[in-house]
Amino acid sequence: MSFPLLLLIISNCFMTLAWYGHLKFLHGAPLWQAILFGWMIALLEYAFMIPATRLLAQHGWSLGQMKITQEVVTLLVFVPFMLYLFKQPFKLDYLWAGLCLLGCVYFVFRSS
Known part of the structure; x- marks a missing residue:
């Protein structure tokens, strides 16, 4: 089960870079370049996300x-x-948000 979770982590690294990286690395670039930058990285994100979700689905998630x-x-x-x-x-609020997500994990997995 750890392989699909590793794929999710890698996918999220690319996703985060695609969504927010242009703010750091292409700050003064035209919008079309930021969009192209994001889509090129998002392609890598999908290359990891799709196998991860398929594997999790095969495991009954x-x-x-x-x-x-x-x-x-x-x-x-x-x-x-x-x-x-x-x-x-x-901010401490990030910790509280994380704890709320742990509550979500509990409720979504408790009936399985």
Whole structure:
């Protein structure tokens, strides 16, 4: 089960870079370049996300379980990205948001 989760983590790294990387690396570039940059990276994101979701589905995960897991992975990838690449200050609210997501994980997996 760890291989699909590794694929999700890699996918999220590319997704986060595709969605927000242009703000750091193409700050003064025209919009069309930022869009092209994002789509080129998003292609890599999909190359990891599609196999991850297929493998999880083959292991009997529901769509809800996959989505909630994806959101947890997104938060785990995004917060370090935000803190280190963009030098944003850490807020305690991020911890509370993470704990709320853990509650989501509990509820979506408890009936399986």
